[in-house]
Amino acid sequence: MTDIILALPFALPPADMAPHLLRALQVPALAALLGRHSRQQRHSFAQHSRVLPHEAWLTRTLDLAPSPITFQTGAPLATACMRGCGLQTQAAEGHWLILQPAHIQVSSTHPSLADPRALQLDEADARALYDAARPYFEELGKPMLFGAPGLWFVRADDWAQLSTASPDSVVNQNLGDWLPEGERARDFRRLQNEIQMLWHQHPVNAAREARGLPAVNSYWCWGGASASASADTAAVGAATLAVSGGPSWLQALAAPELRQATANGLIGRQDNTVTNTVAVVADLIAPGQASEWAEWIAALQHIDQHWCAPLLAALQDGRVGRVNLMLSHRESWLEVSSTKMAQRKFWRQPNLNLLK
Known part of the structure; x- marks a missing residue:
């Protein structure tokens, strides 16, 4: 029963x-x-x-995580999510992060991550932004994969030690308290800044704002998982x-x-x-x-x-x-x-x- x-x-x-x-x-x-x-x-x-x-x-x-785990560096969910998107072969090698398109809003006191649900990102907009960003990642040896409009993945073996936070844990919080931390955090932020500038002038965002939708002006990475340490959700x-x-x-x-x-x-x-x-x-x-x-x-x-x-x-x-x-x-x-x-x-x- x-x-x-x-x-x-x-x-x-x-x-x-x-x-x-x-x-x-x-x-x-x-x-x-x-x-x-x-x-x-x-x-x-x-x-x-x-x-x-x-x-x-x-x-x-x-x-989906080894026990015991404190979650102070994040939750290793990326490879399990990849398998759910039909990306089993790619998930079997390397260290992957979930990459989610995002809207960063700035108040009078601090920047914050807007609720990703408010993006209402459709397939066409997501594909256009993904295609624009992908060469920047791949030039640095970080392959990207498209799982769903709001769910992308990036392989970054040298970012395996980054501490990252889930989007829902960050929403409406001071963004400065939740940025990725670790030896490669500066490299992460440098690439993120380049993508933010790229997307700032992208026609997709001009069209979205004309429709009253928030601009996709950044992304959020989290959920890092290595293939060797990940569990198979089917088992x-x-x-x-x-x-x-x-x-x-x-x-x-x-x-x-x-x-x-x-x-x-x-x-x-x-x-x-x-x-x-x-x-x-x-x-x-x-x-x-x-x-x-x-x-x-x-x-x-x-x-x-x-x-x-x-x-x-x-x-x-x-x-x-x-x-x-x-x-x-x-x-x-x-x-x-x-x-x-x-x-x-x-x-x-x-x-x-x-x-x-």
């Missing part, structure tokens, strides 16, 4: 906002799973890590990753048929080789980062209806053996487990107290 892990990044509200948000939430299925649990554990997370808690948790859960124990929403790198980690997953679709899957399914629903990340709380409430209520409610029903009638929740914010994550037996504890009232 399949166990399902439902990961909800940014489902934990900030402590100062929790009382107000929980009063406004109408999420009866989530309340039942949280209130009638069989196990729960909250974990703190190092504030100086270069990934977010859910990114570190997923990397460990899918066995991660008996775990299967499903994704709903989320950035292109997360989509690449899931099998193509599971990149727009639904709860009912996962519950109905008949696969005796799979005993553990991990479903990441990423709809709360953007509003959680931006503190758009009305949007956050609406998104969580939608998740309750379309994910938590079907999983709760499947748990109660025995179609799912166990539902595990992973709820996170920037500085911590919460793991909660519920079973059919736990849901029979009628003396426990459904509640959201664990979110406080």
Whole structure:
């Protein structure tokens, strides 16, 4: 019988906002799973890590990083994402980084990385910018590969020691605190400056700005992984990753048929080789980062209806053996487990107290 892990990044509200948000939430299925649990554990997370808690948790859960790992130099996800893009042969050699087109915005006090989701980068724009930048990388002996419009890869064996941060850990932060660090960091910044100047006058950006879209004025590198130390996602124990929403790198980690997953679709899957399914629903990340709380409430209520409610029903009638929740914010994550037996504890009232 399949166990399902439902990961909800940014489902934990900030402590100062929790009382107000929980009063406004109408999420009866989530309340039942949280209130009638069989196990729960909250974990703190190092504030100086270069990934977010859910990114570190997923990397460990899918066995994509050696253990133990602190994530203070980043998360080694590049080669796993490459395989998800059909680039298995190239991923088998060298050290690769994820390269994501980006928009750097400058305020009165500091530059920051804009949310990559706001780029809305399509295939044509992405290909044009990629084709313009590629010779600059290859002149330095750093081959580039196109995986998806917002997901490129660069082989940089001499950058293997760079410490890099995930884009979502950097969004809305002071960019100066999160730039790559290491022996080759100066070389990295020099190349980045050249590409920024190249793209500044590119016709793609003039056309994007005319359409009211942000210019692609930089890129962000992260997720460095070497072939010899990377794991094959196709052989991660008996775990299967499903994704709903989320950035292109997360989509690449899931099998193509599971990149727009639904709860009912996962519950109905008949696969005796799979005993553990991990479903990441990423709809709360953007509003959680931006503190758009009305949007956050609406998104969580939608998740309750379309994910938590079907999983709760499947748990109660025995179609799912166990539902595990992973709820996170920037500085911590919460793991909660519920079973059919736990849901029979009628003396426990459904509640959201664990979110406080």
